[in-house]
Amino acid sequence: MEALPGERELIRKFQSGDASVFVAIMNHYEPYILGLLTRLTGDRTRAEDLCQETFLKALKGLSSFRRDSSLKTWLFRIAHNAATDQIRSQEPGSDSIEEREEGGLQARSSAPSPQARVEEAQMQKAVEEAMASLPQSQREILHLFYWDELSVGEIAGALRMPEGSVKTLLFRGRNALRGRVLNLVPEVVS
Amino acid sequence: MNCNDFIQILDADLDGDPPPAEWSGHAATCPRCALVLRLERTLRSAPRWAESPRLSARSRAAIVSVAGATPMFWRHVAAMAEEAAVSALVGAGMVAMAIYAGPSLWTGAVPEPVRLAVSPYVQPLFSEIGTVGAAFEPLLHQGWGVALISLTGFVVLFAAALSTRALSLRPAG
Structure with a gap:
């Protein structure tokens, strides 16, 4: 992810009373935040509502943003909390979510695989399918690492967890993703 | 190098650049590792091929109106x-x-x-x-x-x- 040019200056301007700079901040981070939320919820409408909520919270909190963390990390943390709260409130019992997702994997794995040769687009499709079947925690870490290009340290800051836990989740997520993609793709290769 | 070494090097490279070209030699002789490497490269290029979603005009307007309110x-x-x-x-x-x-x-x-x-x-x-x-x-x-x-x-x-x-x-x- 590219850094927002002049980010510190934009924050300073915002905190000095120029609310118009918030649009520049939103324009830069919106695709990343919305991408993550779409990945987490699997529903574009819900993701858009959560994205709106994220930026409204950011708008409220940016006045007192202390730069203890980067703006990027801070925004991802707000988005993560918003998504987690909604998932918990709508689907109580995170275990059931995990179980449902595991069940979903079975269904997807037994679905007809693509028949054509291995092309990048097909690999991408396989990755998207495999990502959708991963548990939420792994899906989120992988999305932040690969799609949003956050470092392990930045992910740890955004999700408020130790770097070791991020590495463990990333390791498990990659293994799970590999397993699922390898299940999907050999049929493409053949 | 065997498949386990290959995967270990791949997994260790969490914060760094994509794996070096000479390391990928193993992948040339192992179809499974070739696929794993291909997957890793696809993942690393995700920001380039993934959709870049945008908020609807309605949502953006709602945020901007609050910003100015x-x-x-x-x-x-x-x-x-x-x-x-x-x-x-x-x-x-x-x-x-x-x-x-x-x-x-x-x-x-x-x-x-x-x-x-x-x-x-x-x-x-x-x-x-x-x-x-x-x-x-x-x-x-x-x-x-x-x-x-x-x-x-x-x-x-x-x-x-x-x-x-x-x-x-x-x-x-």
């Missing part, structure tokens, strides 16, 4: 006041606990040699606290005394927290 000055004041109020409540709670449990902890939990060593330094402070506390004691026996003392403590801590917050927002230099 409340004058910045009051938004600043509201945010600072909220933080200061939380800090003051926490601070008041801690002070109340210290006043309530401090004396018994001091005599009961601190070893005698430590107490004797530290006493010359903290005794003046304790005396001052005792003098101030004695002045407030009659209030405790009145109907609204406790509420008044609590409110006063909260206001003092709130003002202190608000001042600290306001000063910390001043641009450096």
